[in-house]
Amino acid sequence: MFNLFRVKTFTDDWIKSKPLQLSVDIQTSTFCGKPLGTKIEAFSFLGKTENPKAVKELETLYYYSAGIALGFDAVSSAFCDLRIVWEDVSNEGFTPFAGTIHYGNQTLASLEKENIVSILGEPYGAHRDEEEELLFYDTPHREWQFEFTLDGKLKQLILTHPPILEDEFQRECYGITQPWPPPQ
Numbered sequence: 280m281f282n283l284f285r286v287k288t289f290t291d292d293w294i295k296s297k298p299l300q301l302s303v304d305i306q307t308s309t310f311c312g313k314p315l316g317t318k319i320e321a322f323s324f325l326g327k328t329e330n331p332k333a334v335k336e337l338e339t340l341y342y343y344s345a346g347i348a349l350g351f352d353a354v355s356s357a358f359c360d361l362r363i364v365w366e367d368v369s370n371e372g373f374t375p376f377a378g379t380i381h382y383g384n385q386t387l388a389s390l391e392k393e394n395i396v397s398i399l400g401e402p403y404g405a406h407r408d409e410e411e412e413l414l415f416y417d418t419p420h421r422e423w424q425f426e427f428t429l430d431g432k433l434k435q436l437i438l439t440h441p442p443i444l445e446d447e448f449q450r451e452c453y454g455i456t457q458p459w460p461p462p463q
Contacts, residue, residue: 286331290340295326301345301378303363305399308421308438310349310361315421315440317358319351346376350439360439365390368434380436392431399423404444404455413453417442419460 301311308315313322319340328334330341340349350360363380364373380387382398395414396402402414402425411434416423422442426435443449445459 286334288328288331288334289320290323290326290328290331290334293323293326296324299325299345301347301376302381303361303378303436303438304381304383305423305436305438306381306383308423308440310347310358310438313358315358315360315438319349319356319358322349322358325349341371343372344374345378346373359441360437363436364434366428366432366434390433392425392427392433395425395433403461404450404453404457406453406455415444415453415455417444417461418463419445 303310311322311324322340325340325342325345328340329343330339333339333341338351338353340351342348346364348362348364349358350362351357352359363376365375367373380390385398387394387398392412392414399416403417404415406413407429410429412427412429414425414427416425420440420442422437422439422444424437424439424443425433426437427433444453444455447459450456450459
């Protein structure tokens, strides 16, 4: 009876790999070796999405138990953003991401703000308010948005294509005055 009301998605037949070994390389903007722009079907190893309604409404595949959400373009089926969660600040039901984060051949043992800045250098832009600090690392085609607690612990990392900061209004909202595009 309840199956009549269940939302069906293209992920219904996807089989989750066990064990699920997740990795992100921020240098190459890849998730499990697959770059932004890859067809979303390449992620069938994640199994069925844990929020079927969000597939059509938000063009996002949620895997709360893995601490990730994958956005895709409905027209091209291209993987266009990745949200990695360590702290579920919005109480959406995410468990902390347990995969590995790399920068090229280097595995990042510490995801504290100080370590991220020492590896990546100064960000293109930053924003701080009473709840968090955001660091934006941008190229004309990619963006890495690090969301830290005020004491420097990583809450979320968002990789996106295209970058949200290419929009002048978004830069203004975050108080970022640098010209677009960022220097290479």
